[in-house]
Amino acid sequence: xxxxxxxxxxxxxxxxxxxxxxxxxxxxxxxxxxxxxxxxxxxxxxxxxxxxxxxxxxxxxxxxxxxxxxxxxxxxxxxxxxxxxxxxxxxxxxxxxxxxxxxxxxxxxxxxxxxxxxxxxxxxxxxxxxx
Numbered sequence: 005x006x007x008x009x010x011x012x013x014x015x016x017x018x019x020x021x022x023x024x025x026x027x028x029x030x031x032x033x034x035x036x037x038x039x040x041x042x043x044x045x046x047x048x049x050x051x052x053x054x055x056x057x058x059x060x061x062x063x064x065x066x067x068x069x070x071x072x073x074x075x076x077x078x079x080x081x082x083x084x085x086x087x088x089x090x091x092x093x094x095x096x097x098x099x100x101x102x103x104x105x106x107x108x109x110x111x112x113x114x115x116x117x118x119x120x121x122x123x124x125x126x127x128x129x130x131x132x133x134x135x
Contacts, residue, residue: 060122
């Protein structure tokens, strides 16, 4: 385990999240996460899930801000085309992490992995800005 992974696990614990191995992100399902959540009390699991959703919302806002900034820098076309491309990019990102899915529909495994990966990258970015 390198220093970044160690700092990442500490950041997970500081934020009240369940730390996950880096090898887990290449996995196909959330069985390891379910095992870890089942090993703690029900109330702690609920609280960890709630905190994950909070960090996820922060990560989504950060990613959307980054998308808008990158499009503004790269696209030197008419503002209408830029705004349309920006809207399309944001909607595509939201669909990829399951934000625009129906309320009664479960997230796919891919969307769940993308959410975990987004939060992990967001926290890694926070850690690297502190160093």
